[in-house]
Amino acid sequence: MAVNKNKNFLTPGDELLFLPLGGSGEIGMNVNLYGCRGKWVMVDLGMTFADPSYPGVDLILPDLSFIEERREDLLGIVITHGHEDHIGAIPYLAADLGVPIYATPFTAGLIRGKLEEEGLTKEVKLHVIPMGGSMTLGDFKFSYAAMAHSIPEGNGLIIETPHGRIFHTGDWKLDDQPQMGTPSTPEQMRALGDSGVLAMIGDSTNVFNAKASGSEAGVRDGLLEVIRNRKTGRVLVTTFASNAARLHTLGQVALQVGRQVCVVGRSMDRILGVARATGYLKDFPPILSFDQAARLDPSKLLIICTGAQGEPAAALSRIASGSHQHLKLERGDCVIYSSKEIPGNELSIGIVQNALATRGVEVITERQAHVHVSGHPGKPELEAMYGWVRPEIAIPVHGERRHLEAHAKLALDIGVPRAMVPTNGNVIRLAPNGPKLIGNEKVGRLVLDGDVILPADGSTMLSRRRIMHNGYMSATVVLNGSGKLAAKPAIMAQGVPVEEDATEFIAECSEAAAQAVRNGDSRNPEKFSESIRVAVRRVARDWTGKKPVTDVQIVRV
Missing domain, CATH: 3.40.50.10710 (Metallo-hydrolase/oxidoreductase)
Known part of the structure; x- marks a missing residue:
């Protein structure tokens, strides 16, 4: 399977790969790929909410460049449950992938609503799989295993492959008195372990909790x-x-x-x-x-x-x-x-x-009374699950790096033979002779800015951050036919910390722009404009200690 032309991977049919594009090293935005015999399947397609470092943005989406370039090899998207960090990116990214989505009834209902809002019900095919049901995508057979969680129809995925069985836990906890749904029993999990599990890819969110999450x-x-x-x-x-x-x-x-x-x-x-x-x-x-x-x-x-x-x-x-x-x-x-x-x-x-x-x-709050329990497993629950499933390999996901490292250590300490901590973009060979890191692929973040999807580290967000932290200024310079000032330079400032002395500040900026015009050569427009910009921003820096984003407009009359 040629994951990257510059790397020496095994030939098609010789390997089972795991590649997280989101959710490893962070809590949220879960996207995981499994590869076998030249084909890929995706588990979950989530988003996360923006923090203040993304001004004007509410949603962060995963960069799917790797699989978009190989969309003809993608067989489908299988969803574990309906939380936003597992389905939230579907209405924005799934149509471009062009493959069907598989989900249980409640989760499918949430996805259908999102697709209807975006007018995508014809572009994205949604298959409803009953609880406990299964389906086959190429060399992958998926079976849903009900798990207790904080939303109806939380599911783990039992994935049969030519190289072994994977248990992808999804988000889960143990609850002996669930108020909704019937999760898999310890006996069923032991039976899964008895059948042999190559790898357990599992939730790490509450690994530091010494107690079980509770019912x-x-x-x-x-x-x-x-x-x-x-x-x-x-x-x-x-x-x-x-x-x-x-x-x-x-x-x-x-x-x-x-x-x-x-x-x-x-x-x-x-x-x-x-x-x-x-x-x-x-x-x-x-x-x-x-x-x-x-x-x-x-x-x-x-x-x-x-x-x-x-x-x-x-x-x-x-x-x-x-x-x-x-x-x-x-x-x-x-x-x-x-x-x-x-x-x-x-x-x-x-x-x-x-x-x-x-x-x-x-x-x-939960600090004053018992009014909340988490939907994720604490340390005792993780230990119990590993005791039932007994995988050969533990791959922690759904957590920040500290969570993943602690989860991997826990797994090894209780007898799991091998463990590996993934980072988004890692290509991990699970079989044969896994786990082994065999490559790294492009990952990243996209932002939903209004109705437009942009790179999180692109020029738009960079400019917006600069404006947010430093303010914005513009200088409009009017020149006559001989390249001389036809009027006093006009200065506009927004978000620059000069209030009581704003009139004096604007006047000094205007004079700095005028001086730059007198000293410059308008026959070299780029250099001429830059000299005016630097002069105006220097005044702003001297006054405020800030370096506002500054634009210059040259008008010739």
Whole structure:
């Protein structure tokens, strides 16, 4: 298989390859490739959310250049479950790949909605596979293995290949009292191990947690206790919209404590709709309209809403700031964060919580009460799974480098013969004689900027970062036919830190531009324009210590 013409790989049919394009060395944006006999299959096609280093951007997408160049050898995309970091890039990138997508019913429902929004239902073929079902793509046979997670139909993938069996865990945890779905049993996992597993490619997110993640049933008891003790005031619970098991839990708690439910947030409405259409949440209580909720006795109301990560446009942020059109919170109300604080979101979450505190609203998080459990395996769960599956090779994924290294060490410590920590772009031979790093391929990030997909490290984002940090200036110079100034240079500044002395600053910049014109040669336009730009920016640097992005326009009359 010729992965790269400049590298000596084995001939076709002699190897089984693993190549992560996303999700190894980071939490989010999961994209994994398996290669055999000249063909590839993709597992998951996710995205991640942008941080402040990507100004004006919400979504980060994986760079699929490697497989796009080999799209005729790609057989299909198999999806483990419906979280955004596993399906979020589908509406933006799948059509260009031109291959079918395979998913179980609930996940397929979420994907179908995304494709409909983008008008891609004809361009992208979606195959629905029943829970526990299987399909064959070339030399790969995929079987779904149900796993407990924080969304319906979390699945691992058992992948049969000519070189051995792979267990791709997807996102998972152990839950002896799941509130939704029936995950695979220890006996089934032992049977998988008995059949022989070449490699387990697995979730590393919670490898540092010394305790098991815990059951959703425990969260139900914790939420019931907290909400039952609230005799007055509204209770608002914020959680991940995709956590349909938590929605089920909250619906049952509302019925037990005698509160009626109002659901807020477009993504939560979508999850509820898909869940009901695919047979879940059938006993969820009736949902109040905003008008009904506003008129209801506050002590009888339970609001479930999005915005647990402090997203500025989400429902909770607008409610906390008092800008939500329909719902208000006031002193004596309570907000429960039934969610994990994702690293990097601390500041945005703190802003919302401080806004709530200013309104006299009590905030309860997992630090104060048992109102959340993770959907990922802690150390004891990882140890149990390795004991059942007994793979020859451990390949940790879905984690930052520190998570992957700790996961690999754990696997080796409990008896897995071999382990390798991948980085996005690594071409790893799993068989024969694996694991072995045999090459590196191009990977990277793309940004969804408005409706345009751009390189994350391209000129657009570079310019925007410079403007964000240093501000922007322009100088317009008008010359007459002899190349002399026909008017005083016009200066415009945005985001440059001169406020009280702005008039004096602009005047000095204008004079610097005029002096550059007098000293320059307009017959060499490029050099002439650059001398004006440097002169204006030098004044800005002397005044502010900043080097604003500076443009020059030359007008001849």
